[in-house]
Every structure is written in structure tokens, then in C-alpha cells.
């Protein structure tokens with residue numbers, strides 16, 4: 001039974017030094033669904049997303065208020081190990097960033113760092129992950145070549161394969177198609193719909209159509225606040241807030 | 254009515270770029286020209302050293318008539334004497350030290366009556382005493398009789414003599430260096446043991462040792478007899494040369510190395526001779542206070558020292574840089590450390606030599622000796638050696654590696670680190686598996702710079718283990734094969750020693766150029782090797798940032 005509040009953001013505020021980037025966000029992200037975060041540039045989408053695997057810990061002088069819970073457990077519990085958290089939450093970045101390694105080693109990176117080195121297991125993971133990322137047929141003959149030899153779209157799908165290799169529960173995607181052409185974008189969108197059965201996906205996008213095409217729920221953020229959050233269809237066809245309507249219809253300045 | 258198109262604004266000054274551009278181009282050109290000039294000089298002079306010159310016979314006026322002297326011209330110059338008169342003079346290499354005392358002589362042009370190329374002149378290379386120039390007079394055969402050059406088998410006999418002596422020299426080296434060396438080392442050990450037993454420091458029986466000592470002594474005498482026998486054999490035969498002024502020079506077979514007729518051989522003969530000389534230069538031990546022979550031990554010392562230095566400096570510098578860049582909390586303290594590291598590169602290298610002497614040799618070496626060699630008669634590690642020299646140079650070059658590594662680490666894109674962390678890597682795993690490989694080409698650039706700097710450094714080495722003549726290499730075939738405590742020779746120091754410390758600096762001049770050329774070549778070769786490795790890695794770990 002998928003959980004309705006798999007990721008529970010609870011009155012969450014976030015500060016970069018003195019600057020407050022998120023204001024009391026409250027939202028519940030259901031399991032095995034695709035949730036899209038939309039909003040104008042600088043509204044805090046990435047900040048919210050990057051807090052879901054505590055990537056923002058790397059930045060100096062940040063602090064937060066409130067809590068984010070994953071399957072009922074607080075991410076900010078001091079007893080929690082960030083590394084084990086990140087193993088459960090995969091992430092794909094806006095700019096594809098494969099490692100300077102072979103395709104094969106890129107995919108299994110998360111297993112390697114977890115100390116899993118059995119050849120047979122690794123081979124299986126590589127094939128499974130690349131198939132899930134719809135990349136297997138294109139690269140199966142060049143698994144041991146440098147990842148930089150792939151095209152941009154292929155590299156981004158490789159990053160997706162890398163993110164799902166260790167079977168996380170959640171997949172965070174920060175504008176995964178921003179650097180890609182329409183064909184590659186469509187491929188990744190259909191991929192997102194396929195992956196939904198296995199993962200809970202949170203995706204940041206600037207592309208309204210993309211949000212409406214591949215997400216089940218959409219959250220509209222504006223100036224660090226959650227303006228509206230609901231089923232995608234409803235939000236796009238019948239937004240309850242004026243700001244939302246203005247933004248999705250492109251009348252936003 | 255249409256307006257006429259407006260003309261572009263002009264500055265009124267030069268429209269072909271600014272004058273400063275021209276200035277920067279001039280600066281670059283000057284720099285390149287000076288470098289090329291220096292390199293050209295070194296290459297030209299270095300190669301000239303090996304090219305066999307034609308020999309000439311000069312007839313020179315003296316107080317009582319004329320005198321003949323043979324040799325090749327090295328220099329041609331104008332000189333103003335004390336009274337302000339201009340003289341033109343040539344410098345001649347005439348060899349034959351036992352006749353003239355000096356290998357080189359200046360001849361005033363006005364005193365030269367005639368000069369001619371005589372075909373039958375020989376240039377004889379000797380182990381001791383330098384070259385001999387003259388005509389072949391006779392060769393002593395095995396039975397003691399003499400054979401003159403008119404005999405058709407003279408050439409063959411001469412060649413056979415040289416060859417057989419070459420073999421005997423090898424034999425002699427084996428007996429002297431390895432067998433006798435091993436023997437005397439064992440004797441020394443046993444004598445030390447005997448002394449220790451007598452002092453009651455270790456157990457053992459003295460008579461047993463005495464018996465073995467006796468056996469070793471007998472063996473030594475045998476070896477010595479063999480050595481003397483070989484030497485006698487070599488000394489038994491002679492080559493007689495007649496100098497152009499008629500005097501005779503006797504060259505013992507022991508000393509005879511090579512005979513050349515520089516005026517008879519053609520271009521390819523001379524080329525072959527040049528290659529032979531280069532080969533000897535690269536592979537032979539130095540002779541005659543380093544002014545002749547080769548520089549093999551110095552090449553060996555330079556290369557080994559540079560490699561050992563890189564082995565020390567690379568991990569040390571990289572680890573330091575990783576901490577500085579990745580772990581240390583950035584703030585005034587780290588900034589101060591960074592500035593200090595950068596300034597360390599500006600400390601005069603001799604200061605590092607003094608530090609190496611005080612810290613590595615006297616302190617660390619003293620401790621090592623005290624712990625591991627309490628009974629040694631002479632200091633083992635508490636004296637200059639290749640290990641201490643390498644460490645000192647590693648210290649000297651570590652700032653280069655640190656700075657390069659820090660820059661390379663900083664150039665790794667942030668996204669790559671984040672991706673690694675997002676995959677569940679710890680910070681160290683991310684550095685080790687992703688950041689370091691990506692910055693490896695940059696790190697190697699630093700190592701290359703450090704190697705170039707280290708290989709060319711001389712001043713600090715003089716304090717920590719370089720010597721003008723080291724008979725034993727730091728790596729050889731006697732156990733334990735690697736001798737990090739041994740003193741060594743170094744090409745840079747060799748240049749200094751030849752050029753400025755040699756008793757006969759005139760004779761050493763060609764060697765200085767040849768050695769300089771060689772040192773430059775070695776540094777270039779080592780750098781090229783490192784660059785090739787780096788480019789391989791760069792292809793493998795290609796990132797956009799380099």
C-alpha cells in the first residue's frame with residue numbers, strides 16, 4: 001500500500017546565512033508517484049529538492065527550521081547517517097555530470113562505494129540499470145569506454161542509471177532535461193513514467209508541458225513559499241490561486 | 254532624402270592594435286631568442302666535443318730555428334698584449350703530456366711557419382695521461398720483438414692488442430671490484446665480530462673466526478696474485494709512438510684504449526668515431542679528474558635521485574594539498590599556511606641544503622646509525638647520501654606539487670563531487686574515487702615541474718651527499734643491492750666541478766658543454782616521459798577543465 005505522506009515536509013524553512021530561501025513549506029509527497037516542482041527562477045525549487053537528501057549540508061552557513069520526514073523518520077535526526085540517507089535517495093542533476101570513468105564504472109559507482117564488488121552482481125546491476133534508463137541498447141558494446149564519449153542525452157540517461165543502480169526509494173531530479181534536445185527530453189520523460197512503479201520521483205522543471213505530461217502532482221513555489229500543491233490535472237486546468245494561473249499561462253513577470 | 258552612412262569612429266592613433274601589443278610581442282621574441290641562443294650554443298659546443306677534428310702539423314719558429322708540433326685547433330682569437338699590440342693566435346690541442354707538460358698551447362700566428370695535414374698521424378686514447386698524437390713507430394709483440402708500421406699485419410696486431418686488453422680490463426675489474434671487494438668486506442665484518450666477542454658484547458668463538466679469517470686471507474692473496482698477473486700481462490706489451498718532433502712516447506698496453514687516424518677516415522668514419530665517443534661518454538666512468546672518460550655514474554645518480562625525489566614529493570605534496578583544499582576549514586589560518594607554502598618556493602635552495610644536513614643527516618641519520626649500526630666504525634647514514642639528497646630536494650620542491658595539486662583539485666567541477674556524494678560516497682571516497690582521478694593530470698603537471706626543478710638543482714646537493722667522484726653506484730649487484738646511504742655523482746655538480754674546480758679547466762671545457770647538453774637532454778626526456786603519461790591519463794579521465 002503506497003504511503004500518502006512518504007516524504008513529509010513539515011513547516012520547513014531554510015536559510016543561506018541571513019537569506020531565507022524557504023518559508024514554512026508544508027507538503028506530503030506520496031509514494032510511487034511523480035511530483036513536479038515548478039516556479040520562477042530563484043523561488044527555491046532546487047533548495048527544497050536538495051534538502052531531501054541533505055545535499056545542502058555541504059554549503060557553509062546554512063540552517064533550517066522545521067523538519068522533513070522520510071517514511072516517518074526525520075532526515076535531521078542527529079543519529080541518522082547522511083551517507084545511508086543518500087543511499088536511499090538518488091539524485092540526478094540539471095547538468096549531466098558523469099565521472100571520468102568508464103560507462104560501467106559510472107553505473108556501479110554507488111555499489112563500489114558501498115563496498116559491493118562481486119563481479120556477477122555488478123554485471124547484473126549494470127544491465128538492469130541501463131535498461132531501466134533506456135540506454136542499454138545504445139551502450140552495451142561500449143561499456144568499458146569512457147563515459148565522456150556518449151552524447152549529452154546519453155550522458156544524462158547514464159546519470160539516471162547511476163542514480164537508480166543501488167535501488168534507492170526516492171529519485172530526485174533537478175531539471176534533468178534542461179540541457180537536452182526535444183528527442184532526448186521525450187525519452188527521459190517516458191523513462192520517468194516507467195520508473196514511477198519502482199521509485200518515488202520528485203522532479204524540478206521549468207517546462208510546464210513536461211510537468212503536465214509526466215507528473216501526478218505538481219507544487220508551485222513562489223518566493224520561497226508553497227503557493228499551491230495538488231494533482232497535476234487540477235492545478236493546470238483549474239488552479240485555485242491567481243499566481244499559479246498567471247505562472248502556468250506564462251503571464252508572469 | 255536618404256542620409257549618407259556614417260563613417261566608423263577612429264581613435265586617430267594606430268588602427269592596427271595598440272602599441273602595447275607590439276611591446277609584449279617584443280618581450281616574447283627576446284625571451285625566445287635568448288633561450289634559443291643558449292640552447293644552440295650548448296648543442297653546438299656539446300656536439301663539437303665529440304666530432305673528431307683533423308690533425309695538423311705546425312712548424313713554429315723558436316729562438317733556435319723551428320720546431321714541429323701536431324694537434325688540432327680549438328680556438329682562434331685576437332689578443333692585445335701589455336703594450337697594446339694586437340696578436341692573432343690559435344689554441345692547439347697537442348696532448349702528449351709527458352713531453353710538453355700542458356695539453357694545450359697558444360701559438361702566435363706570426364710564429365707559425367707552415368701548417369699541413371699529415372695523413373699518417375695517430376690519435377691515441379689512453380686510460381691515464383690523456384691523448385697522444387704522433388706517428389706509429391712500432392708495436393711490441395707477445396715474444397718481445399717489435400713490429401713496425403710497414404709490416405702488413407701491423408694494423409691487425411694493434412687492433413688485437415686493444416681488444417685483448419679490453420677483455421683483460423673487464424677481468425681485472427671483476428677481480429678487483431667484486432671478488433676482492435667481497436672478500437675484504439667479509440674480513441671487516443669478521444674482525445668487527447671478533448672485537449665484539451672480545452668485549453663480551455656478543456657470543457661466539459674467537460678461534461672459529463680466526464680460522465675463517467685465515468681462509469679469507471689466503472683467498473685474498475690468491476685473488477691479489479691473479480690481479481697482479483693480469484696487470485703484468487697488460488703491461489708486458491707496448492705501443493711506440495713518435496711525436497712529430499721526433500721524440501718517442503711509450504704507451505703501455507694497460508693504458509691503451511683506442512687508436513684513430515683522424516686524417517685518413519672519411520665522413521662516415523668520423524661519424525662512427527663521434528658515435529663511439531658519445532657512447533663512451535654515456536657509459537664510461539670518468540678519468541683524469543673527470544676531464545676524460547664518461548659520466549655514467551653522474552647520469553645514474555641524477556636519474557635515480559630525481560626519481561626517488563618524485564616518489565617522496567608526490568604523495569607528500571598531494572596529501573598536504575588534499576587536506577588544505579578539501580578538509581581544512583578555510584580561514585585566515587589556512588590562508589597563512591598557503592602563503593607560507595608559496596613563499597617556501599622562494600627560499601634559496603642552499604638553505605634547504607643546510608636544513609637537510611642538519612635535520613636529515615645529523616639528526617635523523619644520527620638516530621638511525623645509533624639504533625641500527627651502533628658498532629660501525631664510520632657513520633653509515635650520518636653522512637651525505639642519495640637518500641638524504643632526495644629527501645632534501647623533495648622538501649625543496651614540495652611547494653610546487655602542493656600548489657599544482659590545489660589548483661587541480663579546485664578545478665574539478667562542483668557537480669562531479671555532488672554526484673559522488675549523492676551516490677552515497679563519503680567525502681573521502683568522493684575525493685579518492687572521483688576528484689583525485691579527475692585532477693591527476695594537473696597533479697602530474699606539478700610533479701613534472703618539481704622534477705625539472707629538482708634535477709637541475711645543485712647547491713643544496715653539495716651539502717647532502719654529492720661528490721665529484723663516487724666509485725660505487727647507489728644501486729649495484731652487491732647485496733643488499735640498494736644503497737641509499739651512498740654518496741653519488743650528479744650531472745649538475747659535475748658541471749660545476751669540471752668548469753670551476755678542475756686543475757685543468759682548459760681540458761675540461763668540452764666536457765662542460767657536453768655534460769650540460771646531457772643534463773638538459775635528461776631533464777627533457779624525463780619531462781617528456783611524464784608528459785606522455787599525463788596525456789594518457791588525460792585522455793582516460795578527460796574533463797573540460799584542463
Ligand SMILES: Nc1ncnc2c1ncn2[C@@H]1O[C@H](COP(=O)(O)OP(=O)(O)OP(=O)(O)O)[C@@H](O)[C@H]1O
Pocket residue numbers: 016019021039040041042043044045046047048059
Ligand atoms: N549556495 C547559496 N548561497 C546563498 N544563497 C543561495 C545559494 N543557493 C541558492 N541561493 C538562493 O536561494 C534562493 C533559491 O535558490 P534555488 O537554487 O533553490 O532556486 P531555484 O528555484 O532552483 O531556481 P532555478 O530555477 O533558477 O534553478 C535564490 O534566491 C538563491 O539566490
Ligand SMILES: [Mg+2]
Pocket residue numbers: 045046047174
Ligand atoms: Mg535550480
